[in-house]
Each structure stands twice: as structure tokens, then as C-alpha cells.
Amino acid sequence: MAALTPDTVDIIDPDLYVRRGYPHDEWAVLRREAPIYRYERANTDPFWAITRHADIVNVSRQPELFHSIQRLFVTINEEGSPAPDEAILRQLLNMNPPEHGAYRAIVNRRFTPRGVQGLREQIDRITAEVLDGIVDRTECDFVTEVAARLPLAVIAEMFGIPRADWAMMFRLSNMMIGPGDAEYAGDETILETLQRARMEFFQYFSQLCEDRRQNPRDDLASVLANGLVNGAPLPIFELMSYFALLIIAGNETTRNATSGGLQAFIENPAQWARLKGDPSMAAGAAEEIVRWTSPVIQFTRKATADTNLCGVPIRAGDELALFYPSANRDEAVFDRPGVFDIGRNPNRHIAYGIGEHFCLGANLARLELQVMFRQLAERLESVESAGPLHRMRSNFVGGIKHMPIRYRMRPRA
């Protein structure tokens, strides 16, 4: 194979992500040779690919100069894709200061370290129940039977959504995140899939919202339904979008970190032995898993004024794509970045982003991952792969759809 150069790498074709996973070799070439790279190809609108840790931090720390935009990620131009400015949802991820902070403040207290500590017992209980569900067998699909279940149950319980409706939340989240994947989209185009999922979500949330306005409870649905921004109730589109954002983000990314994390342990048995020997390493492991898997591949920004990055001129209106998994393997920041090391300290990964849009759910994700991997370490006596990973067709979220494993698990202590 010819040596990779910036002008021959492909970092956005979603089919490549299905076949090979993340293009770490390609990102390494860009970090080394063209860290602020004008990505111009026939199959996409041009954008700047930002691949170094320091530059992604720099851009993220200037939310006025680099705006978040409607199109959350860059991709190839496909038949049936939404137009770049198509507003599928309007939520935190495409808002800017000061509006973004005002919206974020509505739910923030539920997600602070203090806010999520109150969920620890619940997360312990759900995790134990999920593992009980596979204890009598020796093979399972780790994604659908384990990894997906904990975060979905937690966010659904936080919202006060009854168990009977969880499967629908899972299905619609998959359609919203993986509309380019036939397993989730069926025969529909990307845009049709997004619109259908949105319609079903909005129908469901508008009833939920109505109920919580009549009968408020101590749940997230009630916080949103009765929330105020600048003293007024949220406009309906923004309100419905907010519900969708939290449900989707709450169950999608942690699922992929969990699956990818177990995969990393299967591929690195010494690290697995280390965690089993000392389950209190789960907190550090959770950070390394998130660095290693970086479930969010990219978010876009748009320059609001002419500027430059590392001396490269950027024009007002130019779009940038920030590739977080690349930053999390940056040789300038991480010692042996290509090594999965659960004792890594410090671990300055930016898988949760940084600055204005730092992941609202980071503390929740951390807690879920810590509890899950602690219990896995305590109960899994052996684990190995029982077939290939099935990756979602997406260059936005590193989704793992199925992951067959063979294992022995001990009953709850």
C-alpha cells in the first residue's frame, strides 16, 4: 500500500468506519504533517480538519469566534441527506453563548458531581440486574444485552419514563444517531429516517410534557416541562429538542464506551488482569476507556470572523471539524498514546470535549462506567470475543451495534 499523505487520507467516508473502525493511522499523518488541514474532496463540502489536542482545545475555548452550528458533523454528500442547515433538532449542541448557557442551566444541577452522586445506588442496582440477565449463559451480544441497558435505564429513570417505553427510546435514538445505517434506517433515506424518529419522539415527549405540567414530579421530564429560559417557558421546538437530546446522548455514547471498553480489555488481557486484581482501579479505567474509545468522533464549528490557527488563515464562514479521537492519541500530550493503560495519570483526554460545550453528562457517564467495570471485574471470570464487532455506519459516533462474547460470570455476591 502506498504511504499515506494528507491528500490521500480519507477520514470521513462512513463505510470506512464500518470496515476498519477509526482511521487512527490517517489522523496520525494529519497531526504530523498537516494539523490544520483543508479537506477538499469531490464527495464532501470543504472543511478544516483539526486533529491535534492543543488546536481542538484552542478552538473549543473560543465559543464566540468558533460557533457551534446546525450541522453537527461533516460527512459525505449522499442522496437523501439533510441540507447542511436543516434543523432536525435545535438544542445545546447547536446553540451559542449566551443562549447556550441559559439553556444548559435549566438541567445542569441534575448532572453535577453532587447531582449524580444521588444516583449511585440506583446505578449499582441496575448494573447488577443487567449482569444477572446474562449470568445463566456463556454467550451473549454484549451491546444489546449489557452495554445498551445500563445507560438507557438510567436516563429513562431520571426522566420518569416507564419501562414499557424504553425499547422505543432505544430504537428512536438509534435512528437519530445512525440514520445512515440500514439496520436502523431500513429502506428510508437519512432525512426520512431523521424526520420519522423526530416525529415519534416529539409525539411522545409532548404527552410526557403535558403530564408533568399537570402533575410535576421530581424527575427530569418535570424540570424540562416546567423550565424557564430568561424567565419564559421554552419554545416548543427547543423544548422537544431538549428532551430528544438528553435521551439520545444519555444512552448512546456511554453504550459505545462500555462496548469499546470491554473490547479493549479483551485485546489487552494484562490490563484486564490488573482491573480484576484491583477493582478500585475502575475510576482510572473509566477515564482510559473514554480516551481509548472516544465515542464522539467529531463536532463542527464555524468561524465567525477571519482568523488563523497556527498561522494558517481561516476565513469567516469556514467550517472546522474537531476530531476528538485524534486528539486523544496525540503524541504531544500522551506518553505511549497507542497503549491502553488503565493506570494512566494524568489522563488529559478531551473525549468529553472542553470549554463551553463540555459534556453535560460527563459525571453521569463516569459513574456509569465506573460501576459497570467494577462489577464486570468482580463477576466476569473469563471473557473472549465470539465473533466480529458490527460497527454502525457513521463518521459522527463510533457506534458498536453488536459484539458477541463468550464468558463465564459468577452470580451476584
Added chain:
Amino acid sequence: MKVVVDHNLCEGNGRCAEVAPEVFELRDDDRSHVLADAPAPGSRPRIDLAVSLCPRQAIRLIAE
């Protein structure tokens, strides 16, 4: 040097208390509080890290 957390901006994400626990503490009001107005020089690298990690850009360093 004085460390100040703007409580109109802070929303209690707790990144600062994580990296510099000797300087910042998350309290019951879900705000970060500065434990020592003039922290030890050895804390400076961790304070700088806290400043750069804060999602709300709520931490300021004031030269005295």
C-alpha cells in the same frame, strides 16, 4: 496571585476540584469555592489546568 470563582458563571461541573482539590471545593450550593485565596506556589500548574478545563470559564487569576 488571587484565585476567584465567579459564582454567576460557575455551575458546579467540578473539574477544578478534581484537578486541584487543595484549592477548590464543590459545596452544597453546587458551586466551586476557593479554599485558600493565595494558594501555595506549588499549586500553580494545577490551578492553570483548572482554569483551562472549566466549561464556564468561571475561574480568574488576579495578580496582586
